[in-house]
């Protein structure tokens with residue numbers, strides 16, 4: 001639109017191109033790509049009075065993030081010189097438009113492919129496993145996820161715990177359900193992390209589903225293949241305790257995954273943790289390291305230098321040494337995470353300790369684990385193909 005500079009008003013209305021350029025800076029909150037590339041911008045008009053009208057097409061009518069989208073569009077266009085008002089109206093894509101989008105995002109190929117298992121995948125897949133329940137897998141997973149996201153990485157979390165599904169609550173999204181576009185499921189965003197839980201595949205939160213056998217396998221594949229993860233640097237998988245169906249199923253579908261073993265310092269816990277590591281090796285997965293959780297309680301009187309060994313000591317080192325000897329490669333202890341009531345409270349409130357109390361020793365220990373895992377500072381020699389260090 002050719003508007004001549006107006007001598008009366010300081011700035012003239014923006015051109016359509018300028019408005020389109022501003023819209024190109026707005027990402028769809030779920031797909032995380034510019035709305036202009038996704039065919040979500042329908043009509044745009046600019047009035048001489050500086051009123052800009054934008055029609056945005058939602059992928060589905062029930063899009064839970066329409067307010068975010070409206071706000072982001074208004075802010076981006078409103079920031080242009082000469083705009084007096086932004087009118088955003090929301091429409092919904094037609095079936096054809098939605099199919100086009102699905103095609104564009106996933107390609108025309110089979111939707112049953114797990115992108116992380118394809119040769120050349122740049123995503124590090126790290127499964128968090130333990131022999132015993134309650135040792136802190138889920139707590140470690142969510143804190144590592146936000147720590148990695150805080151380091152600028154694009155991070156996804158799959159809650160593959162068929163019994164627990166504690167990840168969504170620990171990230172404050174216990175009641176959220178994913179949006180579905182055609183056969184694609186959009187992960188739910190929490191603290192900058194993309195999350196999908198096996199619990200989200202249930203129609204109702206309180207419903208009990210006995211995930212087993214082929215049904216369990218299908219649900220796991222669905223979370224990996226039908227969820228639109230986008231380009232991830234890291235995918236963390238929170239496994240149920242032990243060496244059951246889930247570990248076997250994931251081992252079959254993701255043999256390029258690495259395994260992070262979580263244990264407590266207790267000798268008995270260390271013994272069962274070794275089994276989880278051995279299982280990983282049977283599935284041809286590499287053990288990336290061991291995290292010893294609930295390592296000690298900082299003495300309330302003397303301070304952190306006096307460690308109260310509530311659950312004994314040495315479990316992490318023992319698992320690492322045993323697995324290292326068995327597999328013939330170095331299995332490091334990546335961190336010793338102390339007991340901290342704030343870590344539990346953070347899980348209950350939905351804000352991981354890494355975000356609520358980043359200076360807490362437990363948070364620092366977990367941040368260090370995240371750093372070691374993602375900077376590739378440990379030897380990457382001998383890693384299987386497809387495991388490229390992240391941080392590109």
Ligand SMILES: Nc1ncnc2c1ncn2[C@@H]1O[C@H](COP(=O)(O)OP(=O)(O)OP(=O)(O)O)[C@@H](O)[C@H]1O
Pocket residue numbers: 130132133134135136137138139140161164166240241293294337338339340341342343344345347348362
């Ligand atoms: N370092 C810690 N300090 C204090 N509390 C902790 C710590 N680690 C975990 N917890 C608490 O212990 C409980 C069990 O932790 P979490 O749910 O992470 O373990 P899990 O291994 O995932 O358990 P499950 O086997 O049931 O899935 C939670 O209430 C959690 O908040």
Ligand SMILES: [Mg+2]
Pocket residue numbers: 137138139161164166238239
């Ligand atoms: Mg758990």
Ligand SMILES: [Zn+2]
Pocket residue numbers: 299300301302303306
């Ligand atoms: Zn003391």
